[in-house]
Amino acid sequence: MLWPFGSGKPEPPKEKKSILWNDLLPQPDPPLHAAREWAPVFLTAVGSLAVFTFYNSRLRRYPTTGHISPDLFRKRTLFGRVTSVGDGDNFHMYHTPGGRLALWGSLRRVPTTKAKLKGKTIPVRLAGIDAPEGAHFGKPGQPGAPEALKWLNDYILNRRIWARIHKRDQYDRVVATVFVRPFLFKKDVGLEMLKRGLATTYEAKSGVEWGGFEQKYKAAEAKAKEQKLGIWAGKASDFESPRDYKTRVNEAGEKVVEEVKPDEKTKKEEKKKTWWFF
Known part of the structure; x- marks a missing residue:
């Protein structure tokens, strides 16, 4: 019905808008806005992973051989300081990963007492070489052993070294090619001993670790032998390699044990005498 006094046309009825279910759901943020929100989280996660990986591979300290994972052998070089030299071809090192960049020598110190180093x-x-055997456990030392020990002690004790690790041996030692920097350039410790006639190349049918320097080591040994340096100074007929020396001493020790060990008949006779005595 129109208003009697009105002059306008009637308004058409308003159409009702249909409401879709998707319109009631929260709308996703635009891609750029979402990226801005998640970028800090993503970068934090990636950064944390990178820091952990770097620490685990470069800054983690390995106190003993048992802390070194088997998968690290033949892949890693350990940096550290030599704390003691026990023989002509082995020593102890304190692992100092990162070196001076990790504040070793300033805020972080290497212990100096046996109690703190234990x-x-x-x-x-040392890989690929065998120095003359020193006197141990009542066994006589081999000629050349004191000279090899003194040289190695003077050359690396309390110095920073790089140990390219190869494997763990039966005595729980790390077999490694070791480098030291006495002046400007790094020197291979094992190679230097061979050059001076202080050691032989390691003799074994298999399982010798050369660190990729077998030919270089054998050439250095041959040259020292030709020049009659160190252990090569005497007569060739009198020379006994460290490997032959250890074999001879071990066989002699086993023979002594067999001679001292009483047989079963002797044991029974002693037991019978003891019974009649009481």
Whole structure:
């Protein structure tokens, strides 16, 4: 019905808008806005992972041989300081990962007493060489052993070294090719000993670790032998290699044990005499 006094046309009825279910759901943020919100979280996660990986591979300290994962052998070089030299071809090192960049020598110090170093050093066996055997456990030392020990002690004790690790031996030592920097350039410790006639190349049918320097080591040994340096100074007929020396001493020790060990008949006779005595 129109208003009697009105002059306008009637308004058409308003159409009702249909409401879709998707319109009631929260709308996703635009891609750029979402990226801005998640970028800090993503970068934090990536950064944390990178820091952890770097620490685990470069800054983690290995107190002993047992702390070194088997998968690290033949892949890693450990940096550290030599704390003691036990023989002509082995020593103990204190692992100092990162070196001076990790504040070793300033805020972080290497212990100096045996008590503080106990259980915190890695025993290292020089790869590819065999120095004369020193006197141990009542066994006589081999000629050339004191000279090899003194030279190695003077050359690396309390110095920073790089140990390219190869494997763990039966004595729980790390077999490694070791480098030291006496002046400007790094020197291979094992190679230097061979050059001076202080050691032989390691003799074994298999399982010898050369660190990729077998030919270089054997050439250095041959040259020292030709020049009659160190252990090569005497007569060739009198020379006994460290390997032959250890074999002879071990066989002699086993023979002594067999001679001292009483047989079963002797044991029974002694037991019978003891019974009649009481």
